[in-house]
Amino acid sequence: MTTTASPIRNGVDTATLFATLDAVKGDTDIAKFQFRATNRWVSGTHNRSTIHGFHGAKQEMTHREPFTFDADHPPVLVGSDKGPTPVEFLLHALAACLTAGIANVAAARGVNLTEVSSTVEGDIDLLGILGLSDDVRNGYQQIKVSFVIRGDDPDKLRSVVEQSRRRSAVFDVVTNGVPVLIDVDAG
Amino acid sequence: MTTTASPIRNGVDTATLFATLDAVKGDTDIAKFQFRATNRWVSGTHNRSTIHGFHGAKQEMTHREPFTFDADHPPVLVGSDKGPTPVEFLLHALAACLTAGIANVAAARGVNLTEVSSTVEGDIDLLGILGLSDDVRNGYQQIKVSFVIRGDDPDKLRSVVEQSRRRSAVFDVVTNGVPVLIDVDAG
Numbered sequence A, B: 001m002t003t004t005a006s007p008i009r010n011g012v013d014t015a016t017l018f019a020t021l022d023a024v025k026g027d028t029d030i031a032k033f034q035f036r037a038t039n040r041w042v043s044g045t046h047n048r049s050t051i052h053g054f055h056g057a058k059q060e061m062t063h064r065e066p067f068t069f070d071a072d073h074p075p076v077l078v079g080s081d082k083g084p085t086p087v088e089f090l091l092h093a094l095a096a097c098l099t100a101g102i103a104n105v106a107a108a109r110g111v112n113l114t115e116v117s118s119t120v121e122g123d124i125d126l127l128g129i130l131g132l133s134d135d136v137r138n139g140y141q142q143i144k145v146s147f148v149i150r151g152d153d154p155d156k157l158r159s160v161v162e163q164s165r166r167r168s169a170v171f172d173v174v175t176n177g178v179p180v181l182i183d184v185d186a187g
Helices: A016-024 A085-111 A154-166 A169-174 B014-026 B088-111 B156-166 B171-176
Strands: A032-043 A046-056 A059-071 A113-125 A142-151 A180-187 B030-041 B044-056 B059-071 B115-125 B144-150 B181-187
Touching: A016 A085, A046 A169, A046 B088, A059 A085, A059 B088, A085 A142, A085 A154, A085 A169, A085 B030, A085 B044, A085 B059, A085 B088, A085 B144, A085 B171, A142 A154, A142 B059, A154 B181, A169 B171, A169 B181, A180 B156, A180 B171, B014 B088, B059 B088, B088 B115, B088 B144, B088 B156, B088 B171, B115 B156
Parallel strands: A142 B181, A180 B144
Antiparallel strands: A032 A046, A032 B115, A046 A059, A113 A142, A113 B030, B030 B044, B044 B059, B115 B144
């Protein structure tokens, strides 16, 4: 690959991005990752997760610091509002994944971005989780993501969003589901 | 309902919890909620969400403050590690939802908790999102949640975890999926 005049585009180091792709093509085990979160109950619906270590590129790694996040329910749902609800963190995860993908795809395609913002709305009927109806699901009934994206040609920008959607990890999990095993050590 | 000696159990105000259930039974529209997150791209894979307003109990409401969260990729994934990855926030959401449910279900059943902690592990093969294989999905291939729970009788504790799983909003979305609509304003 020849060095281009602007290896950094949209804040993405495209030279490193393409080098990483080449490295993975050469040894696909590099791509096997395990991400983790640990959580501890505090009181009532308030609990706190720590995100630090993960496995990837054939080694144990850590983020530059342990990141901690509080989750809770608001008073209307009998909580103390020490943090967002778990279902709101899910919306954040979806927006963040699609947006990171947009930046990467745009950089790889040589498309410049000046703004990417989004609003994610999830509709949920709490009759499900409250156990008041067996006909209402527990989770969101639908989620809508509304992007505003500015930069180069609008058609190119729309195509970038679509490609991000096609390769988004969180979009895949949230739309298609994934098996979840729960193990309990009750002492 | 008569007042019990301990209306607060596990930090859950059970009197208010049961009163809320009664109110929803009387007017099921109270249970229709919409949660939201807004996200703004910062640079590269770094972006930031704000979680503040939501709709519920037939009115617009806000959390006590706007909560903001940074997401990013670590250097091994060509990011600047300004926050966890989006897929890690998904694990946090899952742990937080199950744990809040455990606290509520235990309180409703009169079961005392002294500890609830969990580790969530998600296995993902990045050949999918890197676009290097069409046979590998983009998202997690499996997720494992390992709970340590202490308090009253272990059989009761295990039953509480199971009931939380049966009524968890995030568990439902992550295992069963939900339709996601993406709207793009490309200017």
